[in-house]
Amino acid sequence: AQSVTQLDSQVPVFEEAPVELRCNYSSSVSVYLFWYVQYPNQGLQLLLKYLSGSTLVKGINGFEAEFNKSQTSFHLRKPSVHISDTAEYFCAVSGREFAGNNRKLIWGLGTSLGVNP
Amino acid sequence: DVKVTQSSRYLVKRTGEKVFLECVQDMDHENMFWYRQDPGLGLRLIYFSYDVKMKEKGDIPEGYSVSREKKERFSLILESASTNQTSMYLCASSRETGGGSPLHFGNGTRLTVT
Numbered sequence: 001a002q003s004v005t006q007l008d009s010q011v012p013v014f015e016e017a018p019v020e021l022r023c024n025y026s027s028s029v030s031v032y033l034f035w036y037v038q039y040p041n042q043g044l045q046l047l048l049k050y051l052s053g054s055t056l057v058k059g060i061n062g063f064e065a066e067f068n069k070s071q072t073s074f075h076l077r078k079p080s081v082h083i084s085d086t087a088e089y090f091c092a093v094s095g096r097e098f099a100g101n102n103r104k105l106i107w108g109l110g111t112s113l114g115v116n117p
Numbered sequence: 118d119v120k121v122t123q124s125s126r127y128l129v130k131r132t133g134e135k136v137f138l139e140c141v142q143d144m145d146h147e148n149m150f151w152y153r154q155d156p157g158l159g160l161r162l163i164y165f166s167y168d169v170k171m172k173e174k175g176d177i178p179e180g181y182s183v184s185r186e187k188k189e190r191f192s193l194i195l196e197s198a199s200t201n202q203t204s205m206y207l208c209a210s211s212r213e214t215g216g217g218s219p220l221h222f223g224n225g226t227r228l229t230v231t
Contacts, residue, residue, distance in 0.1 A: 032217045043121070043207055043222030044160075051217045090160070094217070104175070105220065109159040 002027040004093050006108035014116050015083055021076040021111045023091035030096040033074040034105070035065055038088040047089070050074065061085065086115045120144070123208050123223035130230050136195040138226050140208030147212065149191035150220065151175075151183060154205040166191055198230045 007022040025031065032051050036044040048059025055067040065076045074091060091108040124139035142149065150165040152175075162175030164183040172183050180202060184192045191210075195202055205227050209220040 034219060036220075041224075043209075043224045044220070045222065046219045049217070049219055096217070104162060104165070107160045109157070 002029075002031070002093055002095065002106045004091055004106050004108040006089075006091055006111045008111050009109065010112045010114065012114045012116060013081055016080050018079050019077065019081050019085075019113065021089050021091075021113065023074045023076065023108060025072050025074065025091075025093045025106075027072075027093060027095065031093045032096060033065075033067060034092040034094075035059065035063070035074070035076050036090045036092065037061075038090065038110075040087070044090060047076070081113070081115050083115050083117060085113060088112050121208055121210055121221050121223040123206075123226050125226050126224065128226055128228045130195075130198050130228065132199060132230060134195075134198050134230075136198045136228065136230075138193040138195075138206055138208075138228070140191045140193070140223055141189050142191075142210040142221070143189065144210070144212070144221075145188065146210035146221070147188075148210060148218070149185065150209040150211075151181075151191065151193045152207045152209065153177070154207055154225070160207065163193065198228075200230050202228065203230045204228060 003026050005024045013019050034049045035047040037047050038044045048057045050057045050067045058064045063078050088110045090110045092105045094105045121142045151163040152160045161177050166172045166185045182194045205225050207225045208223045211218040211220050
């Protein structure tokens with residue numbers, strides 16, 4: 001079975017500071033990894049995804065994430081945040097093998113990023 | 118751009134009512150999903166569909182049913198609404214049946230059952 005743990009439920013930061021949102025997963029199969037963002041009163045949208053290849057993945061709005069297979073982590077980073085980055089961020093994983101429950105996304109509980117002036 | 122449209126942003130219903138939540142996607146996606154989102158519980162999958170007239174239970178299907186008569190439309194039905202179904206409901210679609218295809222979400226329907 002797969003599981004996803006987002007290690008921080010809330011992360012407050014000041015504008016222009018760097019930020020890291022942490023995500024660890026467990027899985028008995030190879031995985032695809034995703035980060036989604038949810039702005040207030042909106043649905044979720046894809047920030048970035050790791051499918052294969054380079055372990056450093058760049059996404060929209062200046063975010064990037066690094067897949068670390070040995071530590072089973074997929075932490076999200078941004079070197080300098082803006083007020084507009086205030087949102088809920090979700091990490092998710094799905095199995096590569098198309099069989100049964102591996103097709104479904106397993107979600108973390110989310111990290112609320114609050115950017116203060 | 119893929120557009121997933123949920124018919125209502127806010128809905129207030131009474132206990133015992135039958136409730137329909139509608140979702141339409143415009144990109145010919147094979148897969149459609151219904152989630153509910155509650156504070157502290159994240160996203161929980163209610164039902165999903167990989168093809169027309171096909172449905173599979175997610176993690177919390179009790180009290181819900183779904184209908185997919187056309188490829189672009191996926192409806193969530195609360196047969197007899199209860200107060201514990203007050204929640205944000207999110208519809209999503211994806212292109213491929215493999216796990217690597219990202220989800221595209223609608224803006225959500227906030228349902229209140231009184």
